[in-house]
Amino acid sequence: MKEKFMRSASTFSKAIIQPVMFMAVTGIILSVCAILKLDMMPTVSKEIGNFVFNIMSNGMIGQLSAIFCVGIAAALAKPKYKTDAAILGTITYLVFLYANNAWLTVTDRLAVAGEQGLYGTGQGTVFGIQVTDMGVFLGILLGVFVGVMVNKFGEIKLHKYLSPYSGTKSAYILIVFATILFAIGITYFWPAVNSVVETVVKATTTAGSVGFFFYGFLNRLLLPLGLHHFLWMPIFYTPLGGTAEIAGQVYNGAFNIWLAELGNAGSITTMHPSIGYLANFGSISLPIGIAFALWKTARPENRKKVAAILIPTVTTAFLAGVTEPLEFLFLFLSPILWLAHAIVYGVSMLITNLVGINIQFDTGINMIINSFAFPARLGHQYLIPIVFILTAVMEYLVFKLLIVKLDIPTLGREKKESSIDNLVIDETMDADDSIDNDSEFEPQIKNIVAGLGGAENIDNIINCYTRLRIDVKDTSKVNMKILKEKVQASGIVDKGKHIQIIIGVGVEEEREKVEAYMAHEKSLKA
Template sequence: MREKFMKSASIFSKAIIQPVMFMAVTGIILSVCAILSLEMMPTFSKNVGNFVYSILSGGMIGQLSAIFCVGIAAALAKPKYKTDAAILGIITYLLFLYANNAWLTVTNTLAEAGDQGLYGTGQGMVFGIQVTDMGVFLGILLGVFVGFMVNRFGEIKLHKYLSPYSGTKSVYILILFATILFAMGITYIWPIINHLVEAVVGTTTTAGALGFFFYGFLNRMLLPLGLHHFLWMPLFYTPLGGTAEIAGEMYNGAFNIWLAELGNASQITSMHPSIGYLANFGSISLPIGIAFALWKTAKPENKKKVAGILIPTVTTAFLAGVTEPLEFLFLFLSPVLWFAHSVVYGLSMLITNLVGISIQFDTGINMIINSFAFPAHLGRQYLIPLVFIVTAALEYFVFKTLIVKLDIPTLGREKSEDVEESSEEGDVEQTMDLPVVANTFDPQIQYIVAGLGGPENIASMMNCYTRLRVDVKDETKVDMAILNNKVKSSGIVDKGKHIQIVIGMGVEKEREKVEDYLNYLTTTQAQ
């Protein structure tokens, strides 16, 4: 049961991250639009900013549920079904809308719009159709459903006279009737679920700054399991992250609220509390404190080498918001350090919330851009340098103290001769036990496949921001010695049949190289 849950969670995490990556790009563009639309800007600049914002607001933010549906369906589907899954995703989404509206009409339960439109009625307008208002939950549920159905029944075979309707065409027939039944049943079930969601939101919002601490703490604690997506995604895009009425429209989720406020910056008199989830020093100041502590506690003769390793990881965190290459340097080495890091991460969000910093940032780039999007008295951007220093210093002090007091063998604190000897031995082994293949394949790629038990042991492989996520058929064939000692990575997460190799920002290219190597081996064996 545990293995099935971990596998399902891993698959869902990989699927949900792909649509979200486009939202991050949208956020940057909208931030620039907000700056162009400031009162001090010329009329032409304001018109351009408002024009682009209105397009993205309606075409991206307003249709996020549909985007999740198609994106998740395609991401979950097996490679040979991805195109059909994407098509079935949008078909299923539209079928739900029309079936749900038809049932509300037949049962005479269509809500009537009031002064605030359909807000508070449990119904909303999607693609111009009045339906049960499920927000992005609808897209997520339907996307998962389509992905499952395509993978489960995509191989259906029919009589030769009916063969044009086999495979994914048969899946479509099954999905059609299941979606209609779901659209009918949800009109009775969702109001109950929505009531529970509102209760959870009420509990969270009354927790105040303490709620932001626990969010930050759990965000890091769940990272090694790859389950942190389950925490921040609902807060960013669903009512769990807050609800706000902006310019006559209702928005759910912290990130959606932020984007809506960007588009209406001239009308905003106070920032919504949910923006606190988005003001995150975790990839900006905390990596600097960690890196400086690791460098400071390293042995004098190793400081230069340690700096050479740490500087790129801190730069990656600051510019791209990717902290895993740095965090995996100590994650598996010391659970105590990881727990302490999670606590400081939570405290940084608590402090940020208490002082009232209310602009979105999780990288240095969007921190700089977004600082100009709102007046300082609203976002309190002027406090960012102070909190930056405080949180970096806190992380540094905690790490330095623990490393010294507990004598933790972090980077650069090992015996130099042992490191050099093991490195030299590894270089010799690399020239001795690599299989004889075409020179176009890097040793790194060959060792990844060998460490995973060979091509025949790899069941599936995907990547997220920084990790190569692999499902293997037999965990006993996985050679952790090869993965840990010969594969250049920031860390290996061993979950039995589910292996994660932390590569960093170049993980997608690494995955493509591995796939090319696997294709080469398959072709060679066939010959």
């Protein structure tokens, strides 16, 4: 039961991350547009910034629910069904909207817009259709539903005369009628759910700065399980992260509120408190503190090699916001260090909130860009250097103290240097672990496939920001010795039939190479 739950959670996590990965890019584009729109900028600059901002805001942020629906449906579907799942995701979303609106009309329950529009009525307008306001939850629920249905009923076989309606076409028939019933039922059910969400939001917002500590603490604590997406995603994109009315429109979720404030920077007088969730030194100053502590506590003769490993990981964290390559250097080695890191992470968010830093940043790049998007009296950007140094020093002191006092064998502290050398792929194989010498593919790629039990044993492979997430058919065929000793990775997470390989930046290219090699192997056998 536990394994089934963990696999389902991991599957959902890797599906939800696919559409979210594009949000970071959208945020950078909108931040640049916000700078172009500042009062001090020339008229031409303002017009260009406003033009692009409105397009991206309405086209991406305003339709986030539909994007989640299609993205999750395609991500959850088996490789051979992905195109059909994307099409069915679009159809299902539209069917829901029209069915929901039709039932509200038939039962005479369409809300009447007031001075603030439909705000507060529990209904909203999507694609010009007035429906029960579920926000991004609608896209998530429908996307999961479509993905599951396509995988479950995509193999349906019918009589040869009915063969055009078999497979995913049969799944489509089931999906349509189930969606109509769901759209009707949600008009009665969702108001109660909405009340619960509002209660949770109220409890969270009244917790003050303590709530930001627990958010940061749990964010890191859940990382090894790959379940941290369940925490930050609702806060970023749903009412759980707050609700704000900006320029006559209502926005749900901390990230959506931030982007709306970016677009109206000239008229904003106070920053919404939810922005505190987005001001994150976790990938900026904390990695510097960790890396310096690991380097300082390493044996003098090993420090040069340790630095060669740490510098790229810190650079990756600062520029791309990807911290796993650094964190997985000590995550499995010492749970105590990981717990301490989670606490410091939470404390850093607590401090950031207490001093009132209210601009979005999780990488050095958008920290620099966004610092110019708002007046310092609103975002308190001038405090960033102070908190930067404070949090880096705090992380350094905590790590150094624990490593020395508990004699934790972190990178470079062993008498033998083999631990460092093992971080670089060993391209020589034992006789019993040998793989073919096809020079077309890199040893790294062949080692990954061999370690997972061969191409035929890989049921599904996908990537998130930093990890390859693989479902295998038979766990007995998985060779952890190859994965841990022959694959160049920051860490391996073994969850039975679900294996995660932490690659870092470039993971998408790695996945494509693995898929190409799998296809090559299968074609040879065929």
